Amino acid sequence: MTTTTLLYGAEVSYFTGKVRAYLRWADIPFQEIIASAQVYKTVILPAVGVPVIPVLRTQDDRILQDTTVIIDTLDAQRPATAPSVYPATPLRKLVALMLEAYGDEWLVIPAMHYRWHYDRDWAMGEFGALNAPDASPEEQFAIGQKRAVPFSRAASLLGATPEMKGAVESAYEGLLAELDAHFAEHAALLGTQATMADFGLIGPLYAHLYRDPTPGELMHRLAPNVVRWVEQVQFQPEALRKPLDDGDQIPATLLPILQRMAREQLPAMADAARHVSAWMAEHPGETLPRALGDHEFLLEGQRGRRIIRPYSLWMIQRIRDHLSALDTADRDNADAFLRSIGADLLIDFPDTPRLVQDKLSVRPAS
Ligand SMILES: N[C@@H](CCC(=O)N[C@@H](CS)C(=O)NCC(=O)O)C(=O)O
Structure with missing residues (x-):
């Protein structure tokens, strides 16, 4: 029986960032365990059957996989007085679900594009460090080269082919400008409090587009308000716990982002x-x-x-x-x-x- 919630994942991982941010925001104590080759072999594969992160081991020793399932399960167990990631009102809940689907299932395109077309060697080193934390940088790079192959292929498979470079970058820079204008006025996507919308978008916008060197520089240069939001969602969640008001208003600055998703x-x-x-x-x-x-x-x-x-x-x-x-x-x-x-x-x-x-x-x- 474990007594602490365990998160098996990695800084470099899109979906680990989503769950980590939620756990911190919900103030659920947890320990993060790096998903090294050993952890995949001894924990993840036996428990889940496929090599995937993140995986969560709950306090009562259940294994949960899939970020939506993890967050929904933990959210349902919180005290009735604690805010849910789902707003109580219909339009806001609709928007939270739409932006989760946009972050999880569509923004993989720019995330994979920048990582594998600009920061390939850097990403190989990161994958190697994750896989073999105790190896030398040279060994890690060699291991990373092997381990990262399926992930690097994902860029083209998901639509970020070299021919789509112009379209992917123009769409992403458009999104950054829209998000920057929104976060100039609001702390979180739906206002004062983080919701599933924020946890959905933080996946791509933290592990890849903030952390990877090339898009990270771009975000700092073009969208300082997005940088502030990423840092708050990931590291200072107390700034995002002020309850939403009772209404069902959708901030006007969010509309261009929803139009883009649509x-x-x-x-x-x-x-x-x-x-x-x-x-x-x-x-x-x-x-x-x-x-x-x-x-x-x-x-x-x-x-x-x-x-x-x-x-x-x-x-x-x-x-x-x-x-x-x-x-x-x-x-x-x-x-x-x-x-x-x-x-x-x-x-x-x-x-x-x-x-x-x-x-x-x-x-x-x-
Ligand atoms: N929809 C899943 C996606 C998880 C996922 O794609 N995780 C990546 C790392 S960020 C992974 O381990 N992928 C392995 C694979 O796709 O085979 C979730 O929400 O948990």
Whole structure:
């Protein structure tokens, strides 16, 4: 029986940063354990079955994997007086879910682009240091070169091919400018308090886009308010615990960011849903592969290709579940809001059959 919550992860990892920030914000004592080769072998693989981080061992000795599951589980166990990561009001909760899906499933594109097209050698060294913490820098670089191969391939697979450089950088710099304007006025995405929106965006914006040398320099140069937010979400969460007001207002400065999510991510998600539904009809009851071929997507008017990830649709299903649970008046209001930001696709999304999260992919609900 352990007495402390253990987080197996790494500074260099996108999704570890999301859970670490949540644990600190929620003031849950924990110990972080570096996911070295030894830890993968003796803890992660036996407990989870796939090599993935982060993994959380709860105080009562349960193993949780998947950042959304980890945060939802811990959030549900907090005292009723403690704030939840999900705002109590319908539009704000909708926005929190949308921005979580945007951070987790779409901003992988700039995150992977900058890491693997600009800071490749640096990242290899980081992977080596993680894998073999006691080796020399030369040995770590050699180990990192081997270990990082699947991760470095992810850039192109997810759509950050060298041909998409201009589009990826222009979209990301646009997002940085929008976020900077927002954080000039607000401490957190929905106002005074961190929510799932902040934990979703901190994944890419901390481990990759703040910490990696090239995008880190870019963020410091172009977006000092984003730097402040990253540092508060990751290191000074007490600044982000002031309860939201009772209303359901969405800050005006957040609208361009939501419009960007609607414009960039939703068409690709709807197209992915059609592919996934067709596959599920042909393979009844089967767990879906992590990737289901590839498809075209559009970024800043430029056409690229990326893999179809069924898992992303589980994140969209969460948004759709929230919408379905609203009463008529709230739903009408939510639909009007979605139309106003160009997110009509979320109103009439081509839902797949119901999905259940299963490690890094999904399977049909039985
Ligand atoms: N959706 C998962 C994603 C976890 C994930 O992709 N973790 C990365 C490190 S940041 C990893 O270990 N990937 C291994 C792989 O994709 O095979 C979550 O929220 O936990």
